[in-house]
Amino acid sequence: MAFELACEGVGTVSGLAHGIDSEAHAGCIAARGYTIAVLGSGIDIVSPSSSWATARNLLEGGGTILSEYPPGTPPLKHHFPARNRIISGLSRSVVVVQAPERSGALITAEYALEQGRDLYVHAAGIVGSAGDGTRSLADAGAPVVAGCAELLTDWGRAPRVIPLPLGGDHATGAPATTPAVGLALARRLRAEIEGSCALADGETYWRG
Secondary structure, three states: OHHHHHHOOOOEEEOOOOOHHHHHHHHHHHOOOOEEEEOOOOOOOOOOHHHHHHHHHHHHOOOEEEOOOOOOOOOOOOHHHHHHHHHHHOOOEEEEOOOOOOOHHHHHHHHHHHOOOEEEEEHHHOOOHHHHHHHHHHHOOOOEEOOHHHHHHHOOOOOOOOOOOOOOEOOOOEOOOOHHHHHHHHHHHHHHHHOOEEEEOOEEEEOO
């Protein structure tokens, strides 16, 4: 999703943590987009250490690393819930991809609502116990999105990317067989014929 958004000129804000955070930054970087990492430590201390490579790529791509804590401040546990208010505060919309019942992402969701930000949950993250918190947000009324197209539509923008809707068996990876998938494939084939997109190495590239 971060890759798709970057292709649409929309940046990503996250926390550079292991997992979904670093994947969001990496996706944005891969599309040569602008991404911001908000740390729960000084900007000279990246935690976890596995995120150093992502941090370096982020800066080399013109992105930003910021923190409200001075250099040398260690990543203390209580810093992370506090930094989440900055993540949501810098964002127009907040998408919770996956959150267990007790998750820092739910704190970000609370800040988003307090700050008047749009709050969404990702369809891929509402399955299984790891998605208990995500499902709770959806049950409370947070819209479920499968890609950037729905987000941009809510913003009043016409997306250029035509994503394939999520579906099928998430546990086994079996593909979806819904009419929506067929419709999306038909639209993509039509776009190829018209010359507005092309396939290369399994990726779809859209022409502006």
